[in-house]
Structure formats: C-alpha cells, structure tokens
Amino acid sequence: MPCYKKKSLSLLPYVLLIGLVTSSCTLQKMVRLAKKQEITVQPTPLVANGQLVEFEIKAAMPPKLIKDGYRYKLDVYYEYGDQQREQIGALNFEFGEFLYENGRPIIVKQFSFPYTPKKNKGKLFVQGMAIEKETDDVKYSEPKQIATGLVTTPLLMVRNNEILFIPDNYASEADKPALLTFYFEENNAKLRSHLGSNLAVLDQYIADNIKTQEVTITASQAPDETKEMAQKRLAALESYYRSKLDILNYTNKKVTIKTLPVKSTWEQLVTKIKASALPKAVIQEVTTIANSKLSDKEKNEALQKTEANEYLQLYVYPALRFAEVTINYSRDKKADYQLYLLAKQIAEEKAPADALTEQELQHAATLTPLLAEKKQIYEAAVKTTNKWPAYHNLGKVYVEMARKEYRTKAKQALLAKAIHNLTYAGFRNPTAPVYYSLASAYHVRGDKLEALQYYDYAIKLGGNPEELKRIFADKAALEIEIGQFDDAIESLKYSGNSYQTQMNLGLSYLLKENYEGAQEFYNKALELQPNDALANYSLAVIAARTKNEQMLTTHLRQSIKADNSYTLKAIEDMEFDAYREQQAYKDAFRQ
Template sequence: MTIMNKYTSALSTVLAAGTLFFTNCSNVDVNKMAEEQGMTINPSPLELHGDSVVFDIETKLPPKLLKKGYTYDVVVQYNPNDAEPIEVGVVSFNGDDYADAPEATPALSEHMAFAYEDKFQRGQLEYLGRATKVKNEKVKESNDGAFAAMPNGQGQGVITTVKNVQPTFIANYADHGYNNAEEYIPTNVDFFFMQGSSVLRSSEKRGAEGKELTNYVSAANPTKTVTITGSHSPEGSTEANTKLANKRPEAVEAYYSSLMKKYKVAEDEAPQFVTKPVVENWTAFKAILKDSDKFTDSEKDEVLSVVNGSGDFVSKQLKLQSLASYKKLFRYVYPPLRNAKSEILQIKDKLTDAEIQSRAASISEGQMGLDSLTTPELLYAANLSSDLDAKVKIYEAAVRKDDSAIAHNNLGATFFAQAKEAKDADAAMALVEKAIPHFETAAKSESLPEAYANLAGAKLLKGDVAGAQADIEKAAASSNPQVAATVNAVKGYVAIEEGDYDGAIQYLSSAGDDSGVLYNKGLAYLLQASKSGASDYSQASSAFAESINAKDSEWAHYGAAIVAARQSKADDAIKEIKASGDLKTKAAQDLEFFSLWDNADFQAATK
C-alpha cells in the first residue's frame, strides 16, 4: 500500500506547551521549531498481522529544544471508536544525549504493537507530550494532559485484510478398493519325467495333474499366459541337461495344445506360451534336501558343503557321487528335479465398467438387490459417476449394504462436493452439516485419514480452528495425495491467521489447485509483501488470477482489487470490485480502499 510521507506538523501542540519549560528563554522561536519537527507512522492506516497490530513510529524534534537534565516522552495510545483507549508505547528522548550536539536533530524510531480485538477496527492513534525535569521529577504535559490525534490523519483505523482468509474444504474420497484392471487366477500343474527323458508319459497325463489340466482346458477358461519351466537332475553332461531343460517344457506345451484342439478352443482364445529352461541350478535341489526327512543333519551338512563349495556344476555332481548318502540323493532328491512346471494365468471373469454402472443405478433406485454388486464394485460405480446426485444415491446404497467406513466417508465427501457448487452460503453449510455425521462415523470405525481430513475442513468452516488442527494431525500420515493437499491447505490457513506468511506460502504451494487454496495463497503473498514493506505484488496477482481461472471467485476478485488499490491503479481496483459480487459493499468501508473513498466511480461500484 502507499506509505504516508513524512509530516512536518507533528508535535506542534506539545512543543508549544513545553518550550518555556525546557528553555526558560522567551526569545525561542516556538513556531519555527514546530515546523521543523515531525512524526511518521508506518504503515498508515495500521495493519493487523496475526493477533497484533504492529507499526513503526519515527519522531523528530527541532534542534536546540532538548536541554541537559530534561527528558521528553511522546506517549502513544490507540483510541478505538467503540472501546476505551489503550496505551501502546512511549518514545523517550533524553536531553543529556544531545548536550554536546546542540545543532543536531533529535530523532528516534520505535517498534510498537498492541493486541487486536474486533472492536478496535475503527479508531485513531493519539499522542501526548510529557516533559520531565530529572532533578525534581517535575512533569508538564501537552494540551493539559489531553491526547491529540496524530497529524494529517495518520494511524486512523486498522486494516484487517488478514481476516479475509477463507476456510477451504476439499472433498477427500477414500479408495473404493476395486481393481478395474485385468486380473488373473493362477493354476499350477507340474509334470515329472523319467531320468534322461523329455517324453511326457501317459501315466502323467492320466494322473491328478493331467486330469486337472484336462479339466481346465475343457472348461474353455479365458487364459492370458501359460509359463512352463523345465528342469533336470544333477547327473549328466551340461549338453544333455540343457537339452532336457528345453525339451520338457516343449512336451507340456504340445500336450496343452492337443487338449485345446480336442476341446475345440478357438485359435484366437489360445494363451501365450512361455517356456523357460532352468539349467545347472542348485536352488531347487537345496530346497528338497532341506525338507527331506530321509537324511541326517550331518548328511545334509556334508551334501551342502559340496554344493556350496568350489568347482563347477559337473565337478560338484562328481563329488556328490562319492558320498555315502549319494544313493539316497539319487532316490529321494533327484527325481522331483526332473520336471516341467506350469503356471497358468486364467483371466478373471469381471463385469465391464458399463455393466457395473448399470447395476449400481438399478440398486440405488431399488430395482436390484444390494447383493447384485460387491461393496467395492458399488463404491467403484459411484466413483465413475460424474453426476453428484447419482453419486449420493449409490453411496447411500453402499451404506445400507454394509455400513462401511469408506461408504460413509465418500457419501460425506460427495455432500462436500455439492456444497462447493451450492448457490448460497446457507445451502452450502446445510450440506456440510449433512456430511459431518458420516465423517464422524468413518473416523470412529476405522480411523480413516480421509475422514479426519474432511472433518478438519468442516471444522474450519464452522470456526473451530483448534478442532481442525487436531483432526488434520490425525490425517497427516496418509499417503493419499488429496489428503496431503488438505493437510497443507489447513496448515496454510492457520499460518495466515498467525501472521506466518512465509509458512503459509510454503504449505499452500503444496495444497493443490482448489480455487480457495489458490486464493489463500494469493492473500499470503499480498500480506507477506505488506508486512515486509515490499511493493511487488506480482505473485499475489498471479495467484488471484489462478483462483479465478479455477473457479470464478468473489474473494479472488476482491484480493485483486486490493492489489490494484495498493498500486494506485484506481480503474483496475474498481473493475475488480464490480466483479466481487456481494463483497463490493464491504469495499465501501474497507480501509484498503481509503484512497478511493472520494472517487465517484468507486462510490458507484460499491453501492
């Protein structure tokens, strides 16, 4: 905002009253001294930041006024229109400090503050001059002890733009728990081969594993892939074992293909076959040995010392042949290694999104039973719907189905979403009140972080900042990005209220692109510049513009009007005020627009 220039008429009354007291000289030019002294208040009007009004006061006295042995105090008070005056501070001059420099201009700057109450918004900074002779403590006050208003209208009232911060509530939906991606049901079929053979025996085909495969293929189950891994026992050459590890999966694939042909599985429904040989690998060997009860612990240790020792695969096999327990190895461990293991991934039968939505609509209208969809399917259907009224009906059906925490939270979140689109504040608050019991139920039953985040937003709207802070801490550990954004939005709101604008900007920059969040970020930038005495409001302007683009916001237009007024852009300020809806009447009394109060176009715009 425009800072008032230095004034040259301050302390006139004080000096006129105290001059003879200080000097006892009738030839002192009191009027000249009065013209040369000054008092400056910065900022003016005063501004609220956090819970306090903070300002700087610079006081200058004319040369030769102060004398050794005397003090001169400027007592400052704030006199509200609707409350008793409160003393703010004192600027104290000591004549002894200037005794050796009679031509100097005594000047002091003080940083002052007072706690703010709403009844202090309209009022006036005032001062009283008090001269004291140190030796006998004789005191003389200006204007017969009556406080006088600061010169040139300085310190009139308190700008409370910080109170324009708006509570933001974001609809936080908990995950519906439904996986709409293609899912698979694994089936495992293992076939075993004779030593040195890759022929799939008839006994294997007729056995339990063969029957399971036959039943699976004959059922024409939709199948994604069939992965067949071939293995071998340790004996034999590397060349022979490599061949066996490749040929055994091929034999199983051929048998699978023959079954598809037999049961007339269409070519375009055939799965993708993946064959993988496992050659000269001790992992399965060691697992079988570990689980076997045919070996003593010392025998197992002896075998493992070979397997885990030095040498290549073939040399280790030769060492195993020399062990006393080799016959047991060959009988109990080697046969299970001569295999081809298949993992068949059956495509899980699922309803299409369209089918889920259709059933959900019928359920919500009472045309189908609640058991026509699972709870995750029902919640997923609500998630798919873009119509908020339809969402409400589906979530209400989900609540009736199993009274789950997620259903309650998401129903409340939809009421939140409706509140954000409500045409007036009363309708919006009614929807928020409707949402709160569902959030409370969800929070109690499963401590859902989404529910706590939603409760925090609701409590902010109701003015319960402490309650909102308590709930947001319970949601802070959530991995849900929307919840994280809400946490930062609430913390940003609180930081603005406390006057921590740097912290607010940091939080709100990670709070998403909700229109209310962007407005508060713009406000934080504006207040940060104001508090630091800066005149660059470009970041505030950008954030207000982003808020308007996200959702046309009366408050964002109002914020943009304040920026324009502070930059002395009257036409832009009036344009934004016209776009601020019902807030235009607020502008008529807002000290932010003090410089425009006499502007006819401003007066017309704020009617």
C-alpha cells in the first residue's frame, strides 16, 4: 500500500502538467479558430448624435468555438487622441447569450459611449479572449479594428432649451387673486390627486387663516363629452372646498364661494385652436364649424372629418376638460431689503417658515444674482409653500448650475435635481411652459425618450403661438437626434420660419440625403442671419457629399471667416476626408 501511494503521488505533477498543456492548447486553438469571425458595425463610420455615439455590432463565430468548460469573449473599446482608450462593453459567447444563424453562433448587440469633441478622430476595436472557466486561464487574440469615427454632421442642429424663470410680478401681482386649474379624465368629474392635480395647493389656500377669502369657481368640457359634464365638475370643486372648510372650522374666517356659469365649450375651442400651431386654413375651418348654428352633436361630427381632428383629439380636447378656482385675498407688502433678509434667515432656519409668503420668497430670490443664494431661497420656498413656481424656479437654477459644471457626474446629478423639481412643478401646474421646461431638462441631460414625451405633453396642453413654436422647434431637434427625420420635418411645420426652423429643416433633408432640399433651407437661414458660420459650414458639407468643389471652397471659407473655430472642425471632420489633398479644400483656408 505505501508503494502504491508513493507511486500515485509521484504521478500527480505529470497529471497536472498534462492538464495545463491540454488547457493551453485548447485556448490557443480557440484563438486561432476565432480568426474566422465575421464582425459588422452599423453605422460605419461611427456617428455622433446628441450626447452619445450609438452603434450596433453583429458578430458571427465558427461553430467549433463553443466548447464545454470554455468561453469566448470579445471586448469592445474605442481608442482616440494620445492613446486614450475607453472600454465600451463585451460580447460573451456563452449558452443563453447567442443565437444560431446559418449554423453559426451570432450576437447582435447595441452599444453606446458618451460623445466629447476630443473623440472625433478615433477607432473602434474588438479584442477576443478564450477563457477556461475552471482555472480562469486566458489566451488573448490580436486586437482588430472594426470601425472608425466620428461623423459629427448630425450635431449640426440648432437647439434652444432655454428655461425661463417664472416672471416676477410681485409688486403688481401681490394683491391679485390666485388661479388654480384642475384637469379631468374624459367624461369624469372626479378630482385627481396625481398627475395634473392642484389639490395639495388648494388645500394650503383653504388652510390659510386669512380673515376674508373670496372664492370663484368655473368649469369647462370638451365637445366630445356628455352634456352637463362641466356643471358636474363645478359642483365637485364647490363641494370639496366646503367640506374642507367644515373640517378646519375657522371661526374668525369669512369665506364667500361663488360659482360662475360654465365656460362655453365652443368659445374655449376657438380660443385654443387659434392659439395652436396649425396652418391658418385648418384653423379657419375649425373656427367656422365651431361658430356655426349646427347642433353640438353635428359640430362634433363635422370636426371629426377635418384635417385638424387628430390634433384636436391629442392636444385640444384634453385641455378643455378643466375647472378653475380663483382665490382672492391680500397681505401687507414688505420692502425689498426686508424680504431679502427674511428669505436668507428662513433658508438658514433662523426665522420661522411662515415669515414670508410664497410670492414674497419668490420675489426675494430675484434680488440676488448668485445662483447659490437663489437655490437656498427657492429651496426654502419649496419647503415652506410646496407651490409650483418655487419648484419650477429651483429646477431652473439647477439647470443653470449644470450648464456651468464641467464634471460629468456632478453635471448629471444637478440635472437630476432639476428634473425632480420641474416634475413637481408640472404636477401642480400642468401648462405648456412648465412641461417645456421639464422636457428641456431631460433633453439637456440626454434622456431622449423622456424629453420627447414631455414635449408632447406641453403641446397637448396648448399655449400661445410663440410658446408652441419654441416647443415644436426643440422637439424637432430631438427627433433629428434620434434619427426620426420625417417626424422632425412634420414638427417643423408648426415652429414658424425662424433661423432654428430653417437650419433644422436643412439638416433633416441633409441627413435624408435630399441635398437639393437641404441647400434651399440653409440658404433661407442665411437670409435670416447673413454670413452665419454654421449655415455656411453645413452647405460646405453638402458640397463635399455632392462633389461640388467650388461650392465647398466658397462656403467653407465663409464659415471659417465668420468663426475661426470652424478651422479645427473642418480639419477633423470626416466629411472632408476625400478632399484633404484637393486644391478646393486647401483654398478654403486661404482668407
């Protein structure tokens, strides 16, 4: 027995050695076999769009690469600048993570990485590695370049995304009534406590222990709702107000509640449609039907046959299902220096929260140019009043702070706080300007689908024509970013004839490879802003794609003359790679 054990022990190193050699050979064979891989990338070259570079990789491997106890992995990375490398992701050829196509294991996967200008000239690589699962032994393949980058033409869109502070009308508005709007579901008079509800704000007004309070309530309904729905909404709000008063039972408070006749459905419809971004002929058709002597049912049926029907259903009718509460009471005014000092003390918790009203806190925030101080005061206004202007303006401050922040993580954190506060502003005051602000914050942060959703909400709520034009214009810019060029062109029909509209129409047609149409819109932009650098640069890109050397020289030269920063852009832009040695390209840099 001892001899047997001794012999067995003496064989152990050889067994281990054989195992290591076998493992090493298998890994080596897998790496050699992987040379027969087929990898495609879409798009190629890579394209920068918005704040991301997004692309798809399809990798097909030889069937024999899949082995029990082993796995094959492709690391994906991007190299740019002075040997800078950004790890992007990986493709793992393990069971459950690939499919078979024509007998070969394949993976199709979406990838993205953040865009910055320093990545304009770079290369996309994959590097394979064969791995033994039990020992974690690894054998690497040679890196393989699979794409170059970046085409930056989709970034030539024009965006606004300017979020405005709620106008400070404290001096003139302090004594004016508060107006709260409540929206309802179709054919429903139930007050909502979720999205679109002002109930929490109304509760605070009801709870204010002011000696005299005059309350006026009115309501409206959409043409497609049952008769008397507006009246039911009016009654629901009056009942809610009185029930809350009974619970509070302020003996020293005199409250008068007056209900006005419901707002005319057709007058409201005409007002909304005239404020829309629809073509004038369509607006006139709807107005004519609404003002006709047809019955309500006949008018509704006639509207369903108009070109405006979809717009009415999506953007106008929901905004007509509302009721309004006006609360009228006033307070004594304080001097600006008193408001500022008290606001600072409230923010620092050195004065009671009710030392100032919400309007006074809002006004106090306008008295300092410092974003940090504005933030403190608006935070105090949010905490003490819970009303929508405080949330909105605090969101605006966070966006401005984010615009000045160069650190990516800090910038994203500030934008997240902006979105949080603007969302609450939207809950309390669902109007087009507020939802435009929220959409813009999402847009700036790079959350494209959320931004698109809130642009649609803003349009649905309606507003004055200039507000709607701004919303449609930035919505179109976002649609260009996500590759929905036809949708962008449709949105731009309602954005007016501004420089932004012409530029983004030009870009939409350029990216659809309709160069003649694109050139027409860029020329219109130049009529609005002669010698504009971006418009001329965009025309130079069209010239490069259409092989018009004279046009390339002219517009690239004018672009650089207007803004010297386009010199470096033109040197790095892949659109001009085919012209680097051409005289037409060189002449553009001679001023």
